[in-house]
Amino acid sequence: MTFLGMPTAPRGVGQLRQEVPFPVAAARALEDAQLRRNLGHATSTIRAKRAAAVAEVPDWAELREAGAAIKDDVLAHLDRYLLQLEEQVTARGGTVHWAGDANEANRIITGLIRATGSTSVVKVKSMATQEIGLNEALAAAGIEATETDLAELIVQLGHDRPSHILVPAIHRNRNQIRDIFAREMPDAPAQLSDEPTELTAAARAHLRRKFLAAQVAISGANFAIAETGTLAVVESEGNGRMCLTLPRTLISVMGVEKILPAWRDLEVFLQLLPRSSTAERMNPYTSMWSGAVPGQDFHLVLLDNGRTATLADPRGRAALRCIRCSACLNVCPVYERTGGHAYGSVYPGPIGAVLSPQLTGVADNPDLPFASTLCGACFDACPVAIDIPAMLVHLRSRVVDDKLAHHRGPTPEAAAMRGLAWTMSDSRRWAWALRAGHAGRLLGRRYGRIRHLPGPLAAWTSSRDLPRPPRQTFRDWWRASGGAPGEQEDTAERGDGA
Amino acid sequence: MSAKEEMLARIRAATADIGEQPEVPRRYRPAARGPGSADEALVGLFEERASDYRATVRRCAADQVAQVLADAVASRGAERIGVPVGFPAPWSALLPGPVFDDPPLDVAALDRLDGVVTTCAVAIAETGTIVLDSGPGQGSRAFSLVPDYHLAVVRAGQIVGAVPDAVAALDPARPLTWISGPSATSDIELSRVEGVHGPRTLDIVIVAD
Numbered sequence: 001m002t003f004l005g006m007p008t009a010p011r012g013v014g015q016l017r018q019e020v021p022f023p024v025a026a027a028r029a030l031e032d033a034q035l036r037r038n039l040g041h042a043t044s045t046i047r048a049k050r051a052a053a054v055a056e057v058p059d060w061a062e063l064r065e066a067g068a069a070i071k072d073d074v075l076a077h078l079d080r081y082l083l084q085l086e087e088q089v090t091a092r093g094g095t096v097h098w099a100g101d102a103n104e105a106n107r108i109i110t111g112l113i114r115a116t117g118s119t120s121v122v123k124v125k126s127m128a129t130q131e132i133g134l135n136e137a138l139a140a141a142g143i144e145a146t147e148t149d150l151a152e153l154i155v156q157l158g159h160d161r162p163s164h165i166l167v168p169a170i171h172r173n174r175n176q177i178r179d180i181f182a183r184e185m186p187d188a189p190a191q192l193s194d195e196p197t198e199l200t201a202a203a204r205a206h207l208r209r210k211f212l213a214a215q216v217a218i219s220g221a222n223f224a225i226a227e228t229g230t231l232a233v234v235e236s237e238g239n240g241r242m243c244l245t246l247p248r249t250l251i252s253v254m255g256v257e258k259i260l261p262a263w264r265d266l267e268v269f270l271q272l273l274p275r276s277s278t279a280e281r282m283n284p285y286t287s288m289w290s291g292a293v294p295g296q297d298f299h300l301v302l303l304d305n306g307r308t309a310t311l312a313d314p315r316g317r318a319a320l321r322c323i324r325c326s327a328c329l330n331v332c333p334v335y336e337r338t339g340g341h342a343y344g345s346v347y348p349g350p351i352g353a354v355l356s357p358q359l360t361g362v363a364d365n366p367d368l369p370f371a372s373t374l375c376g377a378c379f380d381a382c383p384v385a386i387d388i389p390a391m392l393v394h395l396r397s398r399v400v401d402d403k404l405a406h407h408r409g410p411t412p413e414a415a416a417m418r419g420l421a422w423t424m425s426d427s428r429r430w431a432w433a434l435r436a437g438h439a440g441r442l443l444g445r446r447y448g449r450i451r452h453l454p455g456p457l458a459a460w461t462s463s464r465d466l467p468r469p470p471r472q473t474f475r476d477w478w479r480a481s482g483g484a485p486g487e488q489e490d491t492a493e494r495g496d497g498a
Numbered sequence: 499m500s501a502k503e504e505m506l507a508r509i510r511a512a513t514a515d516i517g518e519q520p521e522v523p524r525r526y527r528p529a530a531r532g533p534g535s536a537d538e539a540l541v542g543l544f545e546e547r548a549s550d551y552r553a554t555v556r557r558c559a560a561d562q563v564a565q566v567l568a569d570a571v572a573s574r575g576a577e578r579i580g581v582p583v584g585f586p587a588p589w590s591a592l593l594p595g596p597v598f599d600d601p602p603l604d605v606a607a608l609d610r611l612d613g614v615v616t617t618c619a620v621a622i623a624e625t626g627t628i629v630l631d632s633g634p635g636q637g638s639r640a641f642s643l644v645p646d647y648h649l650a651v652v653r654a655g656q657i658v659g660a661v662p663d664a665v666a667a668l669d670p671a672r673p674l675t676w677i678s679g680p681s682a683t684s685d686i687e688l689s690r691v692e693g694v695h696g697p698r699t700l701d702i703v704i705v706a707d
Contacts, residue, residue, distance in 0.1 A: 006508055006511070006512060007508075038687070041687065041688075042687060042688045045688045046688055058527070059525070059526040059527050062523070062524075062525040062526035062527075063526045065523055065525065066522055066523055066524050066525070066526055069519075069520070069522040069523055070522050072519060073519050073522060075513065075516075076513055076516045076519045077513075077519075078509045078513060079506050079509045079510050079513075082505075082506070082509070083506075092671075098500070098501040098502035098505055099501060100501045100504055100505055104501060148695070149685070150683045150685040150686070150694060151683075151685035154685070167684070167685060167688065168685075169685060169686075170688075173687055174686055174687055177686055196686040196687065196689050196691045197691050199686055200683055200686070200691045200693070200694055201693075203694070204693075204694055204695060207695065208695075211695065212605050212606070212609060212644075225670065228670040228671070230670045236681065236682050236683055236684070236694070237681050237682070237683045237694035237695050237696065238643065238681035238694055238695035238696025238697075239694070239695045241639065241643050241675065241695075241696055242643065242695050242696075244639075245638075245639040245640050245643060246605060246640060246644075256505070256509075263665065263670045264665060264666075266661075266665050267529070267661050267662035267665040267666075268526065270661050270665070270676075271526075271661050278684065280678070281547065281550075281624070281625040281626065281678070282622075282625035282626070282627045282661075282676065282678040283678065284551070284677065284678050284679050284680070284681055284682050284696070285675065285676065285677060285678075285681065285696060286674075286675070286676035287639075287673075287674070287675055287676075288670065288673065288674040288675075288676075289673045289674075290670055290671055290673075293639075293673050302505070304505050304508070308505065308508035308509055308511075308512045309512075311509065311512040311513060312511070312512035314515060314516075317512075
């Protein structure tokens, strides 16, 4: 299924695509013991905190239900709400720009900065600007962008990539961060230790002058209220307040799906988001402003970049409900082990596995829908009830359909499935095939499991063991036992095939 | 076609199959404790929740505010304290080195202050949050951001129950800053560190009505 006329996020710009296939990247990540320790520690900490923060709210299920319904309403009437938002922001002195894709957004923002005469900007952490590769585009235009969120600063100074939506440097421990600061921060104290308090103080001192001197700031937005033209940025450190408040020019970039219809809807999302993301009753700072605050120029850039292509798939569009809390990352057994870099996109983890392939088109991220065990923990944790497992299964079928559409002749999977259909359509052929499976017992002699299949079947066992086939097939056992229930013959042997 | 028209056309095509949406179910706890409704239990809850963020919370009677503010400032070793326009004069009477924000202090001047006193617009008991809307006694957004110490005065009648009560009481046309404890980060191994770019110290004084 392709959605004609719905352009996806363009190639060659931004960070939404795998450079190496997920299984390869994941295998590399798994070999990094330090990474696994850092991730295991961080994700288990935040999981426990989030569970407590959510358990404290008696009406969590009702808030979640309302959150999902509000976002569905936004998606159903997105054209209307965007126009209303534009009208409100404009009426309050702001300027609204529409960007069909990453290149257009980068061009608009670069132009706005050039018009101010400034050659440097401070940035509040924003997923949208990472998605479109804004920092790279600005660098190419001779504009220096400084990330001011502590974790983003760690990533930027480390010439690294973010690996988590909320805690982008989750893959780094305090030792590694100390080394990055000592190496890359010219004004870092000489005897910097690896105490988080000291590292944080070093970042404060480093950024302070930049904040007070900055002329232009770039932010994302957590929410934009169509009814009132209000934008909201949710943060912890105060770097957001610095960027939103002090510079003469503020440019905010938001995906079109970030809208909420009414002011009142914040009563739902300001309960759902903090507890799901940082596991706090409320994050330290939330800033809200409507249009241009006196003394400041305000520009709002509305970004598509594959979102309308996502919106066009009835079984995939709910991914646009996402409020980027990252609760699904922290509970995901795959993310916990591989970390975010393995996913290739700035959106990692379960939500990334459904969002990135839709933004780019499945052909450009064909492994991501398979980067999951379908355990369902992400669905349980999601504050807007995105059924990620069902969407993964749907996207797997889109990947297969896409491969069929572009493959000459049957794919190996299709050939295998056709063979299986032939075998299973006749009871004698099927019984024979099951008995032939006994040969597999030879392979599993040594460990009780089959660790490596031969020939073309080896791919199946490259990352998993196969149970050793039982001594007797179920059909043989059924016949031998006269079809009587309750026979206890040879259960241990049958058990290892279960 | 402009980028705007193109995006809108794509959105309309993409959503053409979506029928009438059911009304949003709002079965969660509605706004119930607005301004002026706080009893001792609600004030106590705000005190407890704000303290959880390691904000220092003091309570006093209306005629003790000046002394309590002076004590709080002294306990932080602060002297030069910014006082915004509209801050009740009797409350700032005992501050050791008041610096009045009139005419407005620029960023460099704010950076030289030891701290600021402000009032607030609303406080939320359940989340321990105070909300500033740049109204009288609160200064500009930069005023309560740049200095390293923020001392906020909350009248008990400004304390509301939960987030929906605060949303109902606030005016979106004003720039709003929701503050829950001092600035903080958990970016290094998810261990919480208080004090990053915003004020590293937040003290709150609750004044009985």
